[in-house]
Amino acid sequence: MPADATVSIIVPVYNDPGGVAVTIDSSLSQSLDREYRIVVVDNGSTDRTPDVVRSSDDDRLSLAHETDVQSSYAARNTGIRATDADVLAFVDADVTVPEDWLDRALDEFETADADYMGCNVELTLPENPALAARYDAHTGFPVEQYLRRQRFAPTCCLFVRREVFEDVGLFDHRLTSGGDKEFGNRVHEAGYEMHFAEDVTMYHPTRNSIRDLVTKDLRVGRGLCQLQRYHPDRYGEPGIPPRPSGIKRPDRDLSRRDRLAFGALSTFLTGVRGLGYYREYVAGERDAEPGGVPALES
Incomplete structure (x- = not known):
């Protein structure tokens, strides 16, 4: 990966003002010594989520809208089209990343000469977690196993070269779930290098109720x-x-x-x-x- 390769972080969101605020804050606090951009894609929120995004005056952050299709994959596709970056990082709108996350991820991406990379995900428990939260933390995101056995990484922790999308296409927006698996399987079948970044960690909150x-x-x-x-x-x-x-x-x-x-x-x-x-x-x-x-x- 060239030293001057450009990077964009794509964050789809729907009705989650608190989650997207946390993700924006940690994403804007990266220690990376080169320019990067964040594209938040609102998927037709009916609450104050877009206002939370607009409240930031950081010029690295932009807001796009996907209102035609209610789908996180459609929102991600809109984000991809909204930037011409060489490397695209996908983060969910409730994920927190440490300050050195992007620096470490890009270094790993380059060292591994990867085209498609999944990061490690740790689930964070609330205080006094109930059964649902403890279960979710235990079964969580086995990203390494997903990559090794099923040839995909979840879209909450994914890095992809733009040229891969240009070759195999975007996410299948018709899917309610499983679009990450379908895209990863396409990438694998096309012969691209897939990699697991064990030492690059992102933090995802647990689902805390049986209903969730x-x-x-x-x-x-x-x-x-x-x-x-x-x-x-x-x-x-x-x-x-x-x-x-x-x-x-x-x-x-x-x-x-x-x-x-x-x-x-x-x-x-x-x-x-x-x-x-x-x-x-x-x-x-x-x-x-x-x-x-x-x-x-x-």
């Missing part, structure tokens, strides 16, 4: 069905959900109480994911969006 976990897994279930609907050559025809993936089995070093509770919650949430899948299977065909993966003009 259920909402997430319903969305994941819908995304699994959509992956099959829009990409059957890679994920199979809709009708039979793929097997659950990722770390879901409680570690043996947990207390017996937590092992039992986490195991029961994992089984319940697997069922929730299946419910989301079959809801999408029944209703989604008539709602399926036409078109394919959008391209990025070079």
Whole structure:
């Protein structure tokens, strides 16, 4: 990567003024000794989220809008188009990064000669965490395993060269969930170098209620069905959900109480994911969006 390569951080957001404020603050505090920019993409927020972004007078920060499609992947695509940076870093609007995050990440990106890189993610617990938060922290973001076994990294901790998007296309905005996996699989199939930055850490808050976990897994279930609907050559025809993936089995070093509770919650949430899948299977065909993966003009 050339020393003068340009960098932009892309942050999609929807109705999260507190989260985006924290992310902007830590992103603007980087110790990097070269210029970088932050593009926050509001995905049609109905609260004061855009005002929070506009309240910053830092000229490194800009606000873009994606109002045509309600999708975090559509928002990320809008962010990609809003900058001509050589390297694009994707961060969620509730993630905190340390001051040396961008410096360390770009050094790792260059040293590994990577085209696509996932960073380490640590989940942060609230005070006196309830079961849901402890479970979320335990099952969290096994980014290294995602990259090694499934060939993708979550979009909350992702670095990609612009030329990769120019070659394989942007994120599939039709997907409710799983767009990070679909894009990563495309990148892998195209032969690009993928890398895990173990020593580059970002901090993501846990989901702190059963309702939050259920909402997430319903969305994941819908995304699994959509992956099959829009990409059957890679994920199979809709009708039979793929097997659950990722770390879901409680570690043996947990207390017996937590092992039992986490195991029961994992089984319940697997069922929730299946419910989301079959809801999408029944209703989604008539709602399926036409078109394919959008391209990025070079």
